[in-house]
Amino acid sequence: MEDEQLLRYSRQIMLPGVGVEGQQALLQAHAVIMGLGGLGSPLAAYLAAAGVGRLTLVDPDHVEVTNLQRQILHTDADIGRDKVASAAARIAAMNPACRVETRAEHLDADAMRQLFATADVVLDGTDNFAARGTISRAALEASTPLVSGAVIRFEGQLTTFDYRSPDAACYHCLYGEGGGDEDTCAANGVLASLPGVVGSLQATEALKLLMGLPTLSGRLLILDGLAMQFREIRLRRDPACPVCSPHHAPA
Ligand SMILES: [Zn+2]
Numbered sequence: 001m002e003d004e005q006l007l008r009y010s011r012q013i014m015l016p017g018v019g020v021e022g023q024q025a026l027l028q029a030h031a032v033i034m035g036l037g038g039l040g041s042p043l044a045a046y047l048a049a050a051g052v053g054r055l056t057l058v059d060p061d062h063v064e065v066t067n068l069q070r071q072i073l074h075t076d077a078d079i080g081r082d083k084v085a086s087a088a089a090r091i092a093a094m095n096p097a098c099r100v101e102t103r104a105e106h107l108d109a110d111a112m113r114q115l116f117a118t119a120d121v122v123l124d125g126t127d128n129f130a131a132r133g134t135i136s137r138a139a140l141e142a143s144t145p146l147v148s149g150a151v152i153r154f155e156g157q158l159t160t161f162d163y164r165s166p167d168a169a170c171y172h173c174l175y176g177e178g179g180g181d182e183d184t185c186a187a188n189g190v191l192a193s194l195p196g197v198v199g200s201l202q203a204t205e206a207l208k209l210l211m212g213l214p215t216l217s218g219r220l221l222i223l224d225g226l227a228m229q230f231r232e233i234r235l236r237r238d239p240a241c242p243v244c245s246p247h248h249a250p251a
Contacts, residue, residue, distance in 0.1 A: 022211035038195025039125030041073035046203035112138035136171030172243035
């Protein structure tokens with residue numbers, strides 16, 4: 001590791017369980033961030049600042065004025081610009097050594113699976129049920145861990161699906177086919193700082209996962225931002241789940 005890197009990341013290298021080895025793991029890692037909105041903004045910022053070597057940013061949308069209340073990677077001057085381009089510019093200013101690739105497009109399941117197979121971790125910052133289900137399925141098929149977060153109104157949820165493990169529950173085990181109705185921030189609103197909290201927690205999970213430290217795998221963390229209470233529930237793999245059981249069929 002170069003002297004500049006030892007200096008830049010010194011406050012994290014000094015942590016027990018991290019060290020030069022942990023930092024090296026981050027520098028060599030590839031993370032895919034799906035969605036550069038309210039969750040994706042803090043996610044991308046912290047992963048880049050922490051020294052994750054390579055980020056792929058995926059989002060087909062442009063920056064709109066209604067985004068700016070919470071999507072803090074984008075500025076007023078970015079309105080109309082691709083979100084991935086705006087995010088990449090901010091990241092380049094924060095940490096020029098971070099390699100950033102941008103995909104300003106909607107990826108289908110095949111394209112997702114191919115991309116995820118090249119990644120060490122996938123971070124879901126999308127805002128609808130259908131997209132989350134597709135992302136989870138592609139990550140499962142690529143055996144790539146997925147850190148999933150969601151926010152609505154004053155509420156947030158977070159977990160890590162560690163698809164490297166045969167015992168991991170999947171997104172479908174947790175939510176089934178349900179949802180249907182679009183429970184989005186556009187329809188229901190969200191407090192500005194909530195995606196900042198949950199996105200930062202997702203970044204924390206991803207950094208630990210990349211360095212081999214303990215994660216939330218097997219637990220769902222639920223935040224009630226109004227009462228300001230965290231609680232968690234245990235996640236177990238559903239042996240009858242139509243999405244993940246074929247992957248775990250006994251040989
Ligand atoms: Zn499942």
